[in-house]
Amino acid sequence: MSDEPQQQGWNPRDATVVGPPAALEKRSFKRPRRRTGWRRAIPTWRMVLGTSVMAALLLLGGFVAGYKLVDIPPANALATAQSNVYLYEDGTQIARDGEVNRENISLAQVPLPVQRAVLAAENRDFYSARAVDPKAMVRAAWNTLTGKGKQSGSTITQQYVKNYYLGQEQTIRRKWKEFFIAIKLGREESKNDILEGYLNTSYFGRNAYGIQAAAHAYYGEDVQDIDTAQGAYLASLLNAPSAYDTTTHPENRAAALGRWKYTLDGMVKKKWLSPAERAAMKFPAPQTARPPTALSGQRGYIVQAVEEYLTSNEIIDENTLATGGYRITTTLERDKQDALTEAVDDQVMSKLDGARKADRNVRVGGASIDPATSKVVAMYGGVDYTKQYVNNATRRDYQVGSTFKPFVFTAAVEYEASTQDDLAITPDTLYDGTNRRSVQGWSGNPYAPENEDHYSYGPITVRDATDNSVNSVYAQMAMDVGPSRVRQTAIDLGIPASTPDLNSSPSIALGPATASVLDMTEAYATLANHGRHGTYTIVEKLTKNGVDVRLPEEDREQAVSREAADTTTAVLQSVVEGGTGIAARSAGRPAAGKTGTAEEDKAAWFAGYTPELATVIAVMGQDPVTGVQKPLYGALGLPRINGGGAPAKIWGQFTDAALEGSEIEEFDLEVQEGAEDEESWEEWSDEWSNESSDESESEPSDESDESESSESSESSDETSEETPSETPGEDEEETHGRSTDRRTADDGETDGGTDTDGGKTDDDETYGETRDGATDTDGDTSDEGDR
Secondary structure (H helix, E strand, O other): OOOOOOOOOOOOOOOOOOOOOHHHHHHHOOOOOOOOHHHHHOOOHHHHHHHHHHHHHHHHHHHHHHHHHOOOOOOOHHHHOOOEEEEOOOOOEEEEEOOOEEOOOOHHHOOHHHHHHHHHHHOOOOOOOOOOOHHHHHHHHHHHHOOOOOOOOOOHHHHHHHHHOOOOOOOHHHHHHHHHHHHHHHHHOOHHHHHHHHHHHOEOOOOEEOHHHHHHHHHOOOHHHOOHHHHHHHHHHOOOHHHHOOOOOHHHHHHHHHHHHHHHHHHHHOOOOOHHHHHHOOOOOOOOOOOOHHHOOOHHHHHHHHHHHHHHOOOOOHHHHHOOOEEEEEOOOHHHHHHHHHHHHHHOHHHOOOOOHHHHHEEEEEEEEEOOOOEEEEEEOOOOOOOOOOOOOOOOOOOOHHHHHHHHHHHHHHOOOEOOOOOEOOOOOEEEOOOOOOOOOOOOOOOOOOOHHHOEOOEEEHHHHHHOOOHHHHHHHHHHHOHHHHHHHHHHHOOOOOOOOOOOOHHHHHOOOOOOHHHHHHHHHHHHOOOEEEOOEOEEEEEEOOEEOOOOOOOEEEOOOHHHHHHHHHHHHHHHHHOOOHHHHHHOOOOEEEEEEOHHHOEEEEEEEOOOOEEEEEEEEEOOOOOOEOOOOOHHHOOOOOOOOHHHHHHHHHHHHHOOOOOOOOOOOOOOOOOOOOOOHHHHHHHHHHHHHHHHHOOOOOOOOHHHHHHHHHHHHHHOOOOOOOOOOOHHHHHHHOOOOOOEOOOOOEOOOOOOOOOOOHHHOOOOOEEOOEEOOOOOOOOOOOO
């Protein structure tokens, strides 16, 4: 036997064999097979496990570090928030707000149903859930990233931390702090203490911080006196105060009602409210807002409009703005703002009589934009913000009427549309102006719109149909162009796509849409600027603590062709020179415009522009107690108010004052072939001056003897309402507007003879039709049809 030691673990069969078999040797030194091709891209289970463990350790370490490093800070300075300062474009102050309205109360003072309403709206599992909800936070982040809207995913504890300890800024750093402070707070404070703090620090709108201030702001009562339905409404406001305030935004009532129902249904699901109690509840309409007296007059309307602009354009959110400290320079020009207020006072407010029931319903809204810059230079929201809280310049709940008709013609030129007879639509194209003529080519329910006063015009050009606001012509034109094209043109010009009743049907031409005064001003400014559209702006500069806050960049584009816009302007000049908008001639410079009347005469509009300024005025009817829209019959002592009356007069006076001292500028138009205006403004102005001179010479002389003077005085008193004055008035609307040689009433009689309604003949040179024997000094007499 060999003296060499044997290899352990192996006994040879053959003593002559010195080493291990080759096969065994090969197996002992085999290397693992290398991963090739696509398999190399797939991590092994060891890599996955190692990465997961490492990530878990990092997260755990980060959590521990965050919990240790982030302390609960002292309360923020919201309780002593700074004021926001609003300035005219020249730096003079308009208003100052931001005085925090808050009264802290204990949780015991808040009725249990009201507490539960808040939980149903914001955090139904508050008492059983943890202070933070990571799943909800991830879900909210995902919804935000995927375009489903910004969501916080925050519990009541997190919201309280944000309100009381941190701030409203949307940053990762703030969210990180909020997360850990909420966890610590949840461990150190009771749920009741957190809920109490949340109810005292949350913003409810109307400058109300805390539920006690909110109860007074919306219902005029202490919180312990409000019922479950009212508490559910207050709880609904926490999600978006301005969106659910039905007094400030009547058009948002449906959304507010939906949120209120959501809150009550949540209470039923949690068995805090029985189905029977839920079914018996009615929506508790809040009281009219009572803003601070510091915002009286036009100041409050301006502040409200600026806040809406900043928040709707996502420049700053509502809660952050409410913390105060911002210096906001607006685009408003003080002299123009004063001129607009004075014009409204002169033409409407000074003529209201408390003894007339209809006068209490009168509301006025106005806005003016520089077409070249899209800056709002003046705005009129109402008689006084502390008396009429709703801004009449920005509300979207009154029909615009025939002020929409120019958009139909603009679309016709833009799309090179033609009539049913395949004739190109131009200012001189003939249409059938028969009253109640059925729209041809429309496949929906038969539609035969009524002309004002039921007049049938017979064959009439587009220009004359615009002068006289003939409904049957424009409804057919909308069909010829295509209602969807008309709708898109209006949107391109500046009307929001979300405008109520902006529907693609022939009736769109008559203006059932409820765009705001400011919306319409933006659209008319686009026409004035030769079809180039710019979204309006009312903020020139925004700073906080001396640091500029970024504003949206100016975005201007050619919305419609210059030819389409300019041809529309040429047609609208005719409306002012000799149509329903003749009272606007008092501006004393070239102008284009259109009158409009809402259904049942609940609003009267005049929308117009010069080359330098676009302005829209609306007179509206609304019951001051119920908020219900009311017809304007009898207001200002007149049978009716139409767009050619008070609105056009306000427009004329304001435009004259706003542009005083500036050089008179004519329109520089590039119009559709054959659409040129044959008469220049100078020629028209001379004619008007001569007419005014002739009228003045025909008045009685003060130097007559006493008998003649007496007779003349009596005669003058009797006829003063019917005699055109030096300043164009409502009566002249009829004098210059209608093509009387072809207009026929439905009974077949022409205007050359005695009108069956009692109006005087053309030979008398008085054209105010009458109803019940009364001459309508506004020039329009019927509540039927639209002008």
